[in-house]
Amino acid sequence: MKINWKYAIGEVLIVIIGISLAFALNNWKERGANSTQKKQYLENLALDINQEISQLERNQEAVNEKLKTIEMVKPFLGKDPGRRDTIIRKVFELARLVNFYPENSTYQTLINSGDMKLIGNFQLRRSLEEHFALHKIVLQDYERIEKIHEKYLGDFFIYHINFNELRFGNTDFLDNPLIANIITSVEGAYYLVLKGNERCLKSNKDLLEKIEAELNNVT
Secondary structure: OOOOHHHHHHHHHHHHHHHHHHHHHHHHHHHHHHHHHHHHHHHHHHHHHHHHHHHHHHHHHHHHHHHHHHHHHHHHOOOOOOOHHHHHHHHHHOOOOOOOOOOOHHHHHHHHHOHHHHOOOHHHHHHHHHHHHHHHHHHHHHHHHHHHHHHHHHHHHHHOOOHHHHHOOOOHHHHOHHHHHHHHHHHHHHHHHHHHHHHHHHHHHHHHHHHHHHHHHOO
16 A cells, blocks of 8 residues: 555644644643732732731831830839829830731742742742741740730739739839839830831832832733
């Protein structure tokens, strides 16, 4: 039987072209899906960062208010310049913590899902890693405040204040050197929180610029 080579070669070429087109179409669809997914991740990262910026700015205001309260309280510690009972409420206000909750849900999803590969910009990936690593340092500053409250300030309120006498205007607990030391420690810890917040705010704003620039390049 004679083989029609022209026909056979034509059939092979048709198959090859068909397979190539199928692969090209599949790759095109995959690139489109990846681009859409990448855009969603970047938009969610930007949303997280904006929310964290707002939280940190509120915290800066709250911490500055704490430091003002401490400045008001300190002159009444260990001495009675008159009307110390008016400062008692300020002392108890210091027991209310300022908390920080990192906005890292989108980043954690990127890491846990293996989708970090969608962020092809190496510099952006490095900036993301450095920024979210900074959270650990900032959280340590907040945890320091929490430990002082739990271990020292809370214990002082329990063991060194007679609340029955306090109701009748006895403010002698303010003469205890321990409360002065505790409040001084709280003050120093809050100054560290301020610095950590400033560093994290700058990191957020720098990262947000890079993410917005990357979003502009997503097709």
